[in-house]
Amino acid sequence: MTAQEFTSMVKTYQGLVYTVCFQLVQDADTAQDLAQDTFLAAWRAIDRCPAGYEKQWLARIAANKAKDHLRSGWVRKMSTPGDEVMALAGAPPDQGPEAKALAGVGMDELERKILNLREPYKTPCRLCLLEGYTPAEAARICRRPEATLSAQLWRAKKILRQEIEQERRTEDGTISR
Structure with missing residues (x-):
């Protein structure tokens, strides 16, 4: 495929690629970046594109790029359970549902709950939350x-x-199912 043919393919499918990325990441700027990454990856692997299946091939690359982005540690920005309890005094008022749930729980109760968790969750929680390991x-x-x-935490x-x-x-007294 020549550079001109590839440019034509980009113009034809740029809307599709952007839409696939946006549907997965729900952020316009990130979707634009991922669309660019998609076309860059497509250009690098253009010899692997099956003739007549350019649309499906680009859509698959875009979906994989978006999924990889969502799986990345940068996006997940995971915090460990109990960070909210240990920092409640100086914490901002709203840190999400975990902070709200843990706000009224004392350290003794939290320790009891952590030690009652089943494996593989108990050991990482005990080490990170109760013993202070990173x-x-x-x-x-x-x-x-x-x-x-981190996923277990x-x-x-x-x-x-x-x-x-x-x-x-x-x-x-409110029981919900």
Whole structure:
């Protein structure tokens, strides 16, 4: 494929590629960047494009670029469960649902809840929240990849929040399903 043919393909499918990226990332600037990355990747691998399937090929590259972006640590910006409790005194008033759920929980109760978690969540939470290890240090201790440990911490935070919210609903007399 010549550079002129590729330029024509870009003009033809730039709207589609942008739309695919935007539907996944829900941010116009990021979608534009990902569309550019898509066409750059397509240019580099143009010899692998099946003839007659340019549209589907570009859409797949765009979807993969957007999914990779969403999976990246930069986007997830994960915090560990309990960060809100440990920093509540100087914390901004609204840090999201986890902060609201943990706001009324004391350290003793939080420790009890963490120690009652099932594995693989209990050990990373204990190390990071109760013993003060960083996620990187805890990952080395647990012999797990840091990304795995971070994901486990995120899931544990979600479990703790749901448990606390359920207890509050039960205490308030409002039972929801």
